Amino acid sequence: MIRITRNDAADILKSADKILILTHQSPDGDTLGSGYAICRALRSLNKQANVICGDFVPAKYDYLSEGIDIQDFEPEFILAVDIADPKLLGKNLSHYGDKVDLCIDHHGSNTGYAKKLLLDDTCAACAEIIYDIINILGVEIDKCIAECIYTGISTDTGCFRYSNTTANSHFIVAKLMQIGFNYFRINRRMFEIKSRERIEMEMRALEGMEYFLDGKVAIITLTKDMINNSDPGELEGITPLPRQVEGVRCGITLKQHDDNVYRISVRTGHDLDASKICARLGGGGHKCAAGCSVRGTRDEVIDKLLNAVKDEMSACLKPDEDNIICRPTIDDIQGMDELA
Amino acid sequence: MIRITRNDAADILKSADKILILTHQSPDGDTLGSGYAICRALRSLNKQANVICGDFVPAKYDYLSEGIDIQDFEPEFILAVDIADPKLLGKNLSHYGDKVDLCIDHHGSNTGYAKKLLLDDTCAACAEIIYDIINILGVEIDKCIAECIYTGISTDTGCFRYSNTTANSHFIVAKLMQIGFNYFRINRRMFEIKSRERIEMEMRALEGMEYFLDGKVAIITLTKDMINNSDPGELEGITPLPRQVEGVRCGITLKQHDDNVYRISVRTGHDLDASKICARLGGGGHKCAAGCSVRGTRDEVIDKLLNAVKDEMSACLKPDEDNIICRPTIDDIQGMDELA
Numbered sequence: 072m073i074r075i076t077r078n079d080a081a082d083i084l085k086s087a088d089k090i091l092i093l094t095h096q097s098p099d100g101d102t103l104g105s106g107y108a109i110c111r112a113l114r115s116l117n118k119q120a121n122v123i124c125g126d127f128v129p130a131k132y133d134y135l136s137e138g139i140d141i142q143d144f145e146p147e148f149i150l151a152v153d154i155a156d157p158k159l160l161g162k163n164l165s166h167y168g169d170k171v172d173l174c175i176d177h178h179g180s181n182t183g184y185a186k187k188l189l190l191d192d193t194c195a196a197c198a199e200i201i202y203d204i205i206n207i208l209g210v211e212i213d214k215c216i217a218e219c220i221y222t223g224i225s226t227d228t229g230c231f232r233y234s235n236t237t238a239n240s241h242f243i244v245a246k247l248m249q250i251g252f253n254y255f256r257i258n259r260r261m262f263e264i265k266s267r268e269r270i271e272m273e274m275r276a277l278e279g280m281e282y283f284l285d286g287k288v289a290i291i292t293l294t295k296d297m298i299n300n301s302d303p304g305e306l307e308g309i310t311p312l313p314r315q316v317e318g319v320r321c322g323i324t325l326k327q328h329d330d331n332v333y334r335i336s337v338r339t340g341h342d343l344d345a346s347k348i349c350a351r352l353g354g355g356g357h358k359c360a361a362g363c364s365v366r367g368t369r370d371e372v373i374d375k376l377l378n379a380v381k382d383e384m385s386a387c388l389k390p391d392e393d394n395i396i397c398r399p400t401i402d403d404i405q406g407m408d409e410l411a
Numbered sequence: 412m413i414r415i416t417r418n419d420a421a422d423i424l425k426s427a428d429k430i431l432i433l434t435h436q437s438p439d440g441d442t443l444g445s446g447y448a449i450c451r452a453l454r455s456l457n458k459q460a461n462v463i464c465g466d467f468v469p470a471k472y473d474y475l476s477e478g479i480d481i482q483d484f485e486p487e488f489i490l491a492v493d494i495a496d497p498k499l500l501g502k503n504l505s506h507y508g509d510k511v512d513l514c515i516d517h518h519g520s521n522t523g524y525a526k527k528l529l530l531d532d533t534c535a536a537c538a539e540i541i542y543d544i545i546n547i548l549g550v551e552i553d554k555c556i557a558e559c560i561y562t563g564i565s566t567d568t569g570c571f572r573y574s575n576t577t578a579n580s581h582f583i584v585a586k587l588m589q590i591g592f593n594y595f596r597i598n599r600r601m602f603e604i605k606s607r608e609r610i611e612m613e614m615r616a617l618e619g620m621e622y623f624l625d626g627k628v629a630i631i632t633l634t635k636d637m638i639n640n641s642d643p644g645e646l647e648g649i650t651p652l653p654r655q656v657e658g659v660r661c662g663i664t665l666k667q668h669d670d671n672v673y674r675i676s677v678r679t680g681h682d683l684d685a686s687k688i689c690a691r692l693g694g695g696g697h698k699c700a701a702g703c704s705v706r707g708t709r710d711e712v713i714d715k716l717l718n719a720v721k722d723e724m725s726a727c728l729k730p731d732e733d734n735i736i737c738r739p740t741i742d743d744i745q746g747m748d749e750l751a
Contacts, residue, residue, distance in 0.1 A: 231571050231584075232602060234595040238588035244571075245581035255574040259680075262572060266657045267626075270617060277614055282607075317606045340599075 072183040075173075077200065080189040081207035083173060084113065084150075090120040091146035093171070095154045096161030098124045100132070100226025100261060102153040105175070105197040107135040108219035109152065112210040119144045125163035131260045135219050148172050153197035153223075157184045175200055195235040198223025202243050217247040222257055230262050234341075269305045272297070276309050276324075280316075283377055287384075289313035290373060292325045310336040310360075321348070321380050325372060328364070333372045335363050343387060351379040412523040415513075417540065420529040421547035423513055424453065424490075430460040431486035433511070435494045436501030438464045440472070440566025440601060442493035445515070445537040447475040448559035449492065452550040459484045465503035471600045475559050488512050493537035493563075497524045515540055535575040538563025542583050557587040562597055570602050574681075609645045612637070616649050616664075620656075623717055627724075629653035630713060632665045650676040650700075661688070661720050665712060668704070673712045675703050683727060691719040 075083070084090070092110055094102040106122040113120040119142050149171045154160065155178035157168030174185030177200060179192035191200050198220045205212060212220070224244060228236040231244075248254065265273075276291045283290065291313050298306065306326075313322030320343050324336040335352070337345040338360055345361035352375060354363020365372045415423070424430070432450055434442040446462040453460040459482050489511045494500065495518035497508030514525030517540060519532035531540050538560045545552060552560075564584060568576040571584075588594065605613075616631045623630065631653050638646065646666075653662030660683050664676040675692070677685040678700055685701035692715060694703020705712045 225571075231565075232595065232598040236588075236594070238585045241581045241585035241588060245578045245585060248576075248578035248581060254576070255572065258572040263655055264657050265655050267622075270620075270656060274614055274617055277610060280610075286607075315603050315605050316610060317604050 072185060073187050075187050075189050077189065077203050077207060079187075080173060080175060081204050083187065084109075084204070085116075085208065087148040087172075088118045089144045089147040090118060091149050091167075092120060092122045093149065093151045093154060093160060093164060093167055094122060094124040095159040096124070096126040096164075098126055098128050098132070101196045101198055101223040103128065103132050103135050104219040104221075104223030104226070105152040105201045107139060108198060108201050108205065108216050108223070109150070109175075110139060111213075111216050111219065112205045112208055114139075115210050116208065121146075123164065125161035125165075131264075132222075134257075135222060137215070150175070151185060152201070153177070155181045157182070175204070193237070195233075195237055195240045196223045196227035198227070199240060199243055202247075212247070212250060214250060214252045217250045217252045218254075218257060221247050221252065221254055222261070225254075225257065226261055230258060266305070268302065269308060272301055272305050272309065273312065276312060280313060282316075282319075283373075284381065284384075286316075286318045287320045288323065288377065288380055289316050289319045289321075290323045290325060290376075292369065293327065295327045295329075298326060311338060314338045314340075320384075321345075323376060325369065327369075331366055331368065333365050333367075333369070335365055335372075335376065337361050337363075343383065347386075348376075348379050348383045351382060352376070412525060413527050415527050415529050417529060417543050417547060420513060420515060420527075421544050423527065424449075424544070425456075425548065427488040427512075428458045429484045429487040430458060431489050431507075432460060432462045433489065433491045433494060433500060433504060433507055434462060434464040435499040436464070436466040436504075438466055438468055438472070439493075441536045441538055441563040443468065443472050443475050444559040444561075444563030444566070445492040445541045447479060448538060448541050448545065448556050448563070449490070449515075450479060451553075451556050451559065452545045452548055454479075455550050456548065461486075463504065465501035465505075471604075472562075474597075475562060477555070490515070491525060492541070493517070495521045497522070515544070533577070535573075535577055535580045536563045536567035538567070539580060539583055542587075552587070552590060554590060554592045557590045557592045558594075558597060561587050561592065561594055562601070565594075565597065566601055570598060606645070608642065609648060612641055612645050612649065613652065616652060620653060622656075622659075623713075624721065624724075626656075626658045627660045628663065628717065628720055629656050629659045629661075630663045630665060630716075632709065633667065635667045635669075638666060651678060654678045654680075660724075661685075663716060665709065667709075671706055671708065673705050673707075673709070675705055675712075675716065677701050677703075683723065687726075688716075688719050688723045691722060692716070 090113055092106045094106045110120045110122045121142055149167055151171045151174040153176055155176060160168055171185040173187045175189045175197060177192055177194040177197045181190050194200055202220050221244060224240050228240055275297060276293060279292055281290050310324045313319060320339060322338040326334040328334045337348050339345040344358050346356045346358055349355055349361040349363040352363040352365055354361060356362050365375055430453055432446045434446045450460045450462045461482055489507055491511045491514040493516060494514060495516060500508055511525040513527045515529045515537060517532055517534040517537045521530050534540055542560050561584060564580050568580055615637060616633060619632055621630050650664045653659060660679060662678040666674040668674045677688050679685040684698050686696045686698055689695055689701040689703040692703040692705055694701060696702050705715055
């Protein structure tokens, strides 16, 4: 693997053709936005390029690929965008894992699987790097490319809320907005609309929310029944809810995996380390989003969790900042699955 | 009333002293952020300046006034920020209504009550104008001023989601972020944390949500009991909920005012005009947020509302854009109160 610069990447793409662009499984706005932005730019340079994803792409992302039909060609160059690890290609695309010519990514955890790697982990979104490359390529950013890049940045920053947002994220978006595009349509799709099922799921989860340790811990339990009757994507939206409650430093979601096995998601602010709490129970993850798997009845599991939280709270002397929103990343989810 | 420019306003403030800064009732992030930003800038020029509000200021805004003690002086200059109408000063400050020397505002509906008016309704937030004035005054924007201006812009744009957000909003925020401040702490306070009461209120409201006209209309009913047991601020958060549901073009909240009188809030996208729906029932308001008052049993009221929605849907030929988020403004709420 060779680390390269933005200019190198632009040069390589300039001389490439028949480019297959890979996006990651459980596709999000950044991998798809990055993929379709660079695909549109490459096509405007009269190159052949396709974007593929090994997973189902939710309908809410339809506009990113509008007008981008699948072209018929044998790929000569494989480009991966926003993919930290070949495992994230998913089963259907796993055969490309050792064939990636260039990977463009912003995850510090990138495994270096590609022949060439353009990595900038100071960027909130991969789409920010793609924006720079398109400019270096000399391609004019039109409304469609602007929508793709905006989608990548806005979704990866939680609409500019998360602590990964930078001045540069806002500068790029300001420049995109001067081009003019329907950003509020995108925002409504990405951040406002919920399906009826999602709303019902949230209500059932919130109904059963319990508070412990003077309201510093909130716990939601999702039973096997609730899980089996839900879309996994909807389920992911539940885990941030307990931490939204005023005064809660540690939000926990219990997912009943089997009668006496619970998969646990823990969410904290920067004042309390979720990964350390989970490590006390054999799990791990990131500072603000971690996971573990605990055996026992629900009461026993909650007891173990509360003990781990109490121990970690007394070990950590930081004041309650009650302040920081962490973005649960694909890596967290991946990490949590591996721990279970 | 004389309309003035940003440069004029800066000149006037340069020669003023003992400045009393007025903010509007039901204070929000923009009026308070604008007020404390300019107050901090004026004090750094060795002027005396205070910010006052006629209403209770929620604790979540505490950081805006951190370190800004009340100074003891007889006001010689009255400055109003983000106040479109002297009525919005509220009872406690109403005596200042005809004494405002300078009003800085971004509401097109400004009544022109002040002696001098700096109005720019292309700005998403009053804080954007304040940012320019502070720069013209030559005051260095420190972390505290940056937090105040960021709060104004982020709250008035729904964290950059609403259709009023401009390239300039993002440019200013990019420049503020280069100064460095804890924006994610602000975002958590403004956009994430909910009180337990708020969550319970939302759940009770959502539990009773009903769908009509093939799911294009969603209605929430708040009974007299629910209203009497709630903080009015929490109630305001309920009205956007029905429109969040996938497929809903018209979200309606019924607030039981008396046994047979309901106050109605209607929320739509730009594809359907809420004010026209409400006008059919003797009310009015804005395109995306309007209100009316309807007599009858709950069933009768819903019937009347659905007829008005159906009539307006057939009168309006626009396709369902399902897309636009409108910011309910102080003006909407004001308008709706007056209509009831």
